[in-house]
Amino acid sequence: MNELIQTFSERKGELLSAIFEHLAISLSALMIAIIIAIPLAILLSQHKKIAEVALQITSILQTIPSLALLGLLIPFVGIGTVPALIALVVYALLPIFQNTYIGLSEIDPSLEEAADAFGMSRMRKLFKVELPIAMPVIISGIRTALVLIIGTATLAALIGAGGLGTFILLGIDRNDPTLTLIGAVSAALLAIIFSGLIRFLQNRSMKTSLITFVILILGIGGIFVAQNTGSSQETITIAGKLGSEPDILINMYKDVIEDNDSDVNVELKTNFGKTSFLFSALENNQIDIYPEFTGTVLESLVKVPENSPTDLDENGTYQEANKLLQNQFKMELLKPMAYQNTYALAMRKSQADELGIKTISDLRNYEGTLKAGFTLEFIDRQDGYRGIQEKYNVNFNSVQSMEPALRYQAINNGDVDIVDAYSTDSEIKQYDLVPLEDDQHLFPYYQGAALLKESFAKDHPEVVKALNKLAGKITEDQMVDMNYQVNVEKKDPADVAHDFLVKEKIIKGDK
Incomplete structure (x- = not known):
């Protein structure tokens, strides 16, 4: 318990930011789903056969595994908030559409006849009779959708969209149950709180419900925008894969860049995702730099010609990886560090x-x-x-x-x-x-280096110069020791990275 309290105290600022990110994504997805599902259900309430087809389609969409859906969206919309929003909207459509359709379909026919007898127009009958009667059922669907969205939104962290999933992923990666618990409990509490709020609105008037939703969206959205509104200067975005080592490396990148130019604004996206996610983000200009390995480039990212040599040494592996990146993607792998992470x-x-x-x-x-x-x-x-x-x-x-x-x-x-x-x-x-000894020499050379687009490197020569200070640095023993400090001794990756750079005289001592 003491460890949980200590972790919460140390990371309360990060937690608050993650909560607002989580709410902003969740409530935005909910509002988009409402805007799509409710009008569609109203339109199809008079066309039963078409409505049944729509229900089947939304049901099928909800059966797609969330990770698979995110993976399918990445080639089309990249990574980050957009694919997360699309996936969450897809999952929210079924309960909202289904409840709205059922609520409107099960209205007592005598009430419909009475409204017609009073000469009400179609729109007047909808807003004065049908929607008010169906509202408790509709709100119930919205409530179900929101709980589903808040839970599923934790996966948004896998593609760099932030939220409480960052705590869960970080806890799993660092073998720190307190971080995982904080993220999971926070998500559960959000679901309970907002489920209770919607339940409170379930028996209130339609006007009250709409006003509450608008105020909530504007409030959360305003805070989120304020949090993410930076200065007018250019921001260089550096991302890292899951793990302590990428976390240490991107903090080194940040330190050497800022040491070279203190006016540069560097934003870090830690635990951003797997190799394909980061490469896609770089390709789509959603990030500017991330650490990659020469062996990974040749094995996973580029198409290696059939006539390419297979018995390359360290330098040959780097040269081949960099050449293929330049030819196929207009990207550049800067000079690698010394250690092998094979x-x-x-x-x-x-x-x-x-x-x-x-x-x-x-x-x-x-x-x-x-x-x-x-x-x-x-x-x-x-x-x-x-x-x-x-x-x-x-x-x-x-x-x-x-x-x-x-x-x-x-x-x-x-x-x-x-x-x-x-x-x-x-x-x-x-x-x-x-x-175990790789006695048949299967595993290729894996030297780490900063990967960026050629256009970015051309426009930012000072950044390239700063990052190249790491070329040929960091031995395998030093990297193991730094990973041990983060994973076992629970030190902050930023502090570990900074201390190493100062000790090796790569940057100045003041932080």
Whole structure:
């Protein structure tokens, strides 16, 4: 409990900002869904067959898994708030449309006849008789939609839209249950509070309900806009993938850029998402810079010609990755840092010693008994499990897919026997794991470097100059130590990054 209170106290500013982001996304999606669903239901209330088709369509849309829907939207609208809003609107349509249609369809026919007898026009009958009678049922649908939206909106953090999901993802990644609990409880409380508010409005007049909704939207929206209104100077947006290491690196980028020019406004987007999300964001000008690895570029981001050399050294891997990025995407990978963050397979040291396993080839004798826990990305990569199957002829009977942080918890608990890892992961030290020797040399070189568009680099030479101060810096041991400070010792990534830069005399000592 003390740890929870301490975490809450340290991050209350971030939590308040995340709450307003969450509400802004959720309420905006709700209002858009209301504007679409209620008029559509009113229009189709007189056309039963078409209404049934519309109900089926909205039902089908709601069955699409949220992550799949977000992934489908990214190629068309990029990442960030827009795809999150679209997905949330899609999920909110069914309860609002369904309840509005049912509320209007089940009005006592005698009341309809009485309204006609009084000579009411279609619009007058709608607003004076039908909607007031159906309003409790309509509000109930809105209430269901809002609770659904607030819960689903936590996934918006996966594509850089912010909200309370950032706390949940950060807690999972850092193995910090307090952060996850704060994010989850806050989302649940928002759902309860706003569900109660809508329930209060359920038996109030239509006018009162509309005025309350408008005031709420304007209030939350106003605060959100005020929070995100920056200065008139240009903002450089730097994003990082999930994990402590990208978090440390983007804070280094920020520090070296600001040390070079104190007037530059740098905005960081931490735990922004997976590789494809960040690359799409960069391609669509939603971010300006993010840390990427040479091996990832060649394996996942560019189309490698069939005649390309396969036995490249570190420098050759960088040169090839940069050349293909420039040719295919007009992007530039700056000079890389020194350390390698390549893939590895890791086991508990005690189990590896007991079985006499030292290399990946040794796994062939135990593939039927060992259980593997790999990330989805590793399972699908040619320099991952696919390559292990082909090059090492190793096929585990049990392979579970899981999020990066969870695989370490799984091996520590004995749920799996072998996991994919990165050579700089602090968990290797923390959980007494041993990386197996890549004796067939499957894993390529992975050197980290800043990835940006050529146009941005051309327009910002001082930024490029500042970032290149990191070229050739940071050893593998130094990166492991910094990751350990963040993940195990719970230090702030910004402080860890700053302390390293000062110690190595890359920037001045004042922060």
